[in-house]
Amino acid sequence: MKHRTVALLVIVLTIGLFACGAKEPLAENGTVTVQEEQSDGLSPEPQAGSSNVVSVVTTAQVGDKIEASVTPPNPETESSSDSSLSALSLLSTPLVxxxxxxxxxxxxxRENELGIQFHNGFxxxxEYEEVALQAISPGRVMxxxxFERPPDGAFQINLAxxxxxxxxxxxxLEPSAGPADAAKIAEQKVLAEKMMESMTVQSGDSVSQGQFLGYLYGQDEWAHVHMTLKTNNRGSEQxxxxxxxxxxxxxxxxxxxxKVWADRLYKGSKKPELCNY
Incomplete structure (x- = not known):
């Protein structure tokens, strides 16, 4: 009996030792599995050395490069841009x-030598009631x-x-010139709407030189197209x-x-050029 008891104890101890040895690898495998699952997710707060911190730093560096790449104004470049104006070639009239x-x-x-009134264009x-218009240069419509003029309420079409x-x-496109009474303004409103309907372009359209744009409808011999040219669409007007x-x-x-216009306005007392400085 004693021998059987000892044998049974030996068997039980042996089985216990094998069971303990088998649990340790499972525990190690379990730990690795948990670590791998955690590494797949992002930490809710960036940790030092993590990819989150690196991405923030990289973004800041890119921003610094963008700021550094902004070239300050170059006087030589700006002066050379003035020479591009020589490439501009205009037709002599907006009328077809x-x-x-x-x-x-x-x-x-404003400070012209002849002393005639300031005028920023042509x-x-x-004297015709209907006049066809054309683009004096190519470009993109703005x-x-x-437009209702604030001083007197007269109506016109503005195109640029x-x-x-x-x-x-x-x-x-102005049906007349100078101040207008109520009856004349009412007629100008109708003419402005009629001119707007005749326009063949709208904002964003491309125009070619000589392209038909629409009609000017006049009230009297002072109906006119006021045409201006300025350097660009930024900063002060030049x-x-x-x-x-x-x-x-x-x-x-x-x-x-x-000169015909000047004779009618100044009665021959002034002889302006086309460009009066």
Missing amino acids: AVNDYWGVQPFST DYFT FVEI WQTPTGEVISYS WLCPADFMSEIDESDLLIKS
Whole structure:
């Protein structure tokens, strides 16, 4: 009996030892499994050395590079940009038919030597009730709108586009000039709506030089297109004389018709040029 008891104890101890040895690898495997599951997830707060911290630092470095890549204004580059204006070539008139206007009010700076009134562009006066219009340069349309002038409530159409070289050209289509009474303003509103309906372009459209744009509808012989040219669409307004960019200016009758306008306004006392500085 004693021998059997001892044998049974030996068997039990042996089984126990094997069982304990088998549990340790399971515990190690279990620990590894848990660690792998944790490594698949992101920590709720970035820890030092983690990928979250690295991504934040990298983003900051990219931001610094972007700021560093902003080139400060270069005087040589800015001065060379002025030379691009020579690439701008304008038609001599916004009217399709060159015989549709009888007079031209020229460009005049505020401190011009001749002492004539300031004028930031050209006015093309017509006595016709309907005049076809064209684009004097290519570009992209910025806006086309009916505009009511604040001083007297008169109505007109304002149209502008930006040229490929950056300058801005604008037309104001005005059925008449000077102050207007209530009856005249009421008629101008109707004419402005009619002009707006005739417009063939809208904001965002591309225009080509010589493209038909619509009609100016006039009330009297002082109906006109007020055309301006400025350097760009940024900063303070810097007006340019359109004649300086008209390649066929010598073949046109602009100077002759500007003298016709001057004679009517100044009775022959002043002889302005197309560009008066």
